[in-house]
Amino acid sequence: MTPDFQQMMRNAARLTRSGDLRAATAAIQAALAGTAPAPAPVPAAPRAMRAMADVSDVLAREVPDTNAPAPPGPAANDAPGAGRFIAGSHSDAAGRRDFKLYIPPGAGQRALPLVVMLHGCTQNPDDFAAGTAMNELAAAQGFYVLYPAQSQQANPQRCWNWFKHNHQARGRGEPALLAGMTHEVMTAHTVDADRVYVAGLSAGGAMAAILGNAYPELYAAVGVHSGLAAGSATDLPSALGAMKGGGNPLRTSGSASGVATIVFHGDADTTVHPANGQQVVAASAGRGSSVDVEQLATPGGRAHTRSVHRAPDGTVVAEHWLVHGAAHAWSGGSARGSYTDAHGPDASVEMLRFFMAHPRCQAH
Known part of the structure; x- marks a missing residue:
């Protein structure tokens, strides 16, 4: 990252804090026009890239995605044999x-x-x-994996628009589109x-929380990695505030959403x-749930704390x-993908364990 780029991103952050969102957007676009690095694993990412992520994670605009022809959808019948990774497209009234x-x-x-995995x-x-x-886990254990793709027309940085009020409720915006898909x-x-089930990372994790809240009859359980609770923000300034210190989720009382x-x-995490992770749990489990806390360690890797929340029936x-x-x-x-940390406990394995223990008939 050049000093000029870092200065432009600092200026963009300053303009956002002052409420001049139009000028902040222009500053970010000018910075991005001068450099376009490929995404890299976070541990190796320079500080300037993380600062850019702080702002670009919530930068969005709405542009109809009508230019590219839709690729063919998935075949209606599955053919037993080797696993396949196919492309498709979904269209409905939501986009x-x-x-x-x-x-x-x-x-x-x-x-x-x-x-369903939201990037x-x-x-x-x-x-x-x-x-x-x-x-690889799906091939070994036997399940489908759906990866929706956010478009640059909907968001220049391919972020799911979790922080916009028109993408946070049942029957509208991206939640309706993803449920339809x-x-x-x-x-x-x-x-x-x-x-x-639905899971996601960062903006994808925030959207996964929204989907669980909006469509509890569809998604039996939710996985949120480095994300935010549903309703943590309703616009760009509140999104920046939520990302820096926690927002104002939809559920702040002792009630629970009922979705595991x-x-x-x-x-x-400085992004x-x-x-925010604590707020996601509070929205799901409620503040009156009992909690068992364990201090664990990954051999040769990172220590971690696991808190298990239980309903009154256990x-x-x-x-x-x-x-x-x-x-x-x-x-x-x-390391074959971006924004990964090989040293921690395996989130994919643990999420699958949790999911398979929570079929819909138990959650509802």
């Missing part, structure tokens, strides 16, 4: 988005779970699949409707403050994994 779908070996012989800013389905290694894949393939949720967050309703020393990255991820 259009491309996606990738992993179909595991032997699909079609029986109903299998579906995990973070600057990422795409292929990058996110590589970093989380979710397709999920339904389309369920119709086209042999999916177990009681075992449909597992949270991963690094306590050294999305770790307090049912596990939420887990909170606080990874000590971890930054803004997928815990236990592969």
Whole structure:
């Protein structure tokens, strides 16, 4: 990063804090026009890139995504055999988005779970699949993986628009589009409707929390990695505030959403403050749940604290994994993808364990 670029990003942050969002957007666009580095794993990312992520993670504009023709959707019938990673597209009244779908070996012989994976800013389905290694787990355990792709027309940095009020409720915006995409894949393939889950990283984690809140009859459990609770922000300034220290989620009372949720967050995350992970858990489990806390360690890796929240009947309703020393990255991820931290506990493995223990018939 050049000194000029760093100065432009500092100026953009200053303009955002002062409320001059138009000037801040222009400053960010000018900075990005001068340099376009490829995304890199967070541990190796320079400070200036992290500062850029702080701002660009919430920079968005609405442009109709109508230029590119829609690629063909998934085949209606699964062919047993080797796993496949296919491209598709979903369109409805809420808009259009491309996606990738992993179909595991032997699909079609029986109903299998579906995990929806929402990437973070600057990422795409292929990058996110590589970093989380979710397709390899799907091949071994037998489940579908759907990776919706955010477009640059909807957000210049490919962030899901979690912080905009028109993308936070049932039946509108990106939540409606993603729920519709999920339904389309369920119709086209042999999916177990009681075992449909959604997880995401950063902006994708925030959108996963929104989907669980808006469509609890569809998603049996939610995984939020380095994300924020539903309703933490309703515009760009409040998004910046939430990312820096926690927002004002929809659920701040002792009531629970009823959707089982597992949270991963690094306590050294300077992009999305770790307090947001606690708020995600509170929105799911409620503040009256009992909590069992364990101090654990990954052999040769990062120590972490796992808090297990239980309902009065003893049912596990939420887990909170606080990874000590971890930054803004997928815990236990592969260096083949961006924003991963191989030293932490494996978030993909633990999320799947949690998901499979929470079919829809137990959550509702």
